[in-house]
Amino acid sequence: xxxxxxxxxxxxxxxxxxxxxxxxxxxxxxxxxxxxxxxxxxxxxxxxxxxxxxxxxxxxx
Numbered sequence: 001x002x003x004x005x006x007x008x009x010x011x012x013x014x015x016x017x018x019x020x021x022x023x024x025x026x027x028x029x030x031x032x033x034x035x036x037x038x039x040x041x042x043x044x045x046x047x048x049x050x051x052x053x054x055x056x057x058x059x060x061x
Contacts, residue, residue, distance in 0.1 A: 006053035013046025 020036035020043070 001049075001053050003053060003057055006050045009046045010050035013043035013050075015043075016040070017043030017047075 016039040020040040023036045
């Protein structure tokens with residue numbers, strides 16, 4: 001995977017993580033918390049993909 005693509009995925013994932021944190025902080029999580037939990041999980045997976053890509057690019061050099 002290209003580094004630009006991995007960076008884009010990581011930035012979108014980080015946005016979803018921040019969105020879920022804002023939701024849990026300022027809005028009462030009653031019933032719809034699962035959706036934002038999935039957003040947080042997507043953010044964590046995308047950051048993991050970014051760091052794996054970064055590590056593999058560093059190892060190639």
